[in-house]
Amino acid sequence: MMRTKTSAKDLLMRYTPVAVALSLLAVISSSVSHSQSPQALDPRAAALIAEGRSALAAGRVDGAVDAYESALTVEPGSVTVLLGLAEATRRQGMQGKALHYYRVALNNDPRNLVAIAGEGMALAEKGATEKANRNLARLQTLCGKSCSETQNLAAAIAKGPSPRMVSADAVTSKPVVSEN
Numbered sequence: 001m002m003r004t005k006t007s008a009k010d011l012l013m014r015y016t017p018v019a020v021a022l023s024l025l026a027v028i029s030s031s032v033s034h035s036q037s038p039q040a041l042d043p044r045a046a047a048l049i050a051e052g053r054s055a056l057a058a059g060r061v062d063g064a065v066d067a068y069e070s071a072l073t074v075e076p077g078s079v080t081v082l083l084g085l086a087e088a089t090r091r092q093g094m095q096g097k098a099l100h101y102y103r104v105a106l107n108n109d110p111r112n113l114v115a116i117a118g119e120g121m122a123l124a125e126k127g128a129t130e131k132a133n134r135n136l137a138r139l140q141t142l143c144g145k146s147c148s149e150t151q152n153l154a155a156a157i158a159k160g161p162s163p164r165m166v167s168a169d170a171v172t173s174k175p176v177v178s179e180n
Contacts, residue, residue, distance in 0.1 A: 045075040052084050056091070064088040079105045083114055086122075093162070095122040113142060117149035120156070127161035 041049070052067035068085035075081055086101035102119035105112060120135030136157060139150045 041078065041080065042074050045071045045078065045081065048074065049081060049084055052088065056084075056088055061088055061091050065092065077104075077108060079109045079112060079115070082108075083112075083118065086115075086118055090118065090122050090125070095126045095162075098122045099126075111142065113139060113147065113149045116142070117153045120153040124153070124156045124159070125162040129157055129160075132157050 048067050048071035052064045052071065055061075055063035055067055065085065065088045068081060068088055071081045072078070072085060082101050082105040086098045086105065089101065090098035099119060099122050102115050102122060105115040106119065109115065116135050116139055120132045120139070123129075123135065124132040132153070136150065136153050139147065139153060143150060145151075
């Protein structure tokens with residue numbers, strides 16, 4: 001029996017499916033081993049978060065900010081704490097500070113729908129509707145148009161920017177001296 005020399009095309013056709021299957025197995029197993037499981041919150045931080053939520057629900061925004069900031073000292077970098085603090089500062093009218101907290105939360109968890117929506121709402125309230133629309137498009141690709149976060153952000157964009165505070169210097173009249 002006579003053997004023929006195998007061509008490069010034959011080798012490619014024989015071993016490509018096996019190579020693809022092995023590489024997929026390696027990718028899946030490495031991504032599973034590197035993902036982190038969510039850590040449980042410290043009980044003190046959980047109590048402070050609950051206090052912040054109840055204060056925010058009661059309309060005591062300053063008390064909510066204080067509780068969330070205290071929880072942040074107990075659990076630094078916790079996405080749950082950062083989102084609560086961002087929501088409280090956004091309700092205070094401090095959209096810039098809220099954006100900071102939302103962005104830190106997004107650095108820790110880039111696909112967090114609440115953080116994406118909250119950042120978009122703060123941007124819309126600030127008047128940056130183009131950037132808010134980018135967040136809306138991102139939310140629509142992640143969870144669809146019927147998602148509650150998408151609907152809330154769309155409503156905030158439609159509402160438009162919140163009224164800006166006017167400083168006392170801008171309102172005071174300038175005295176005019178006239179001759180009699």
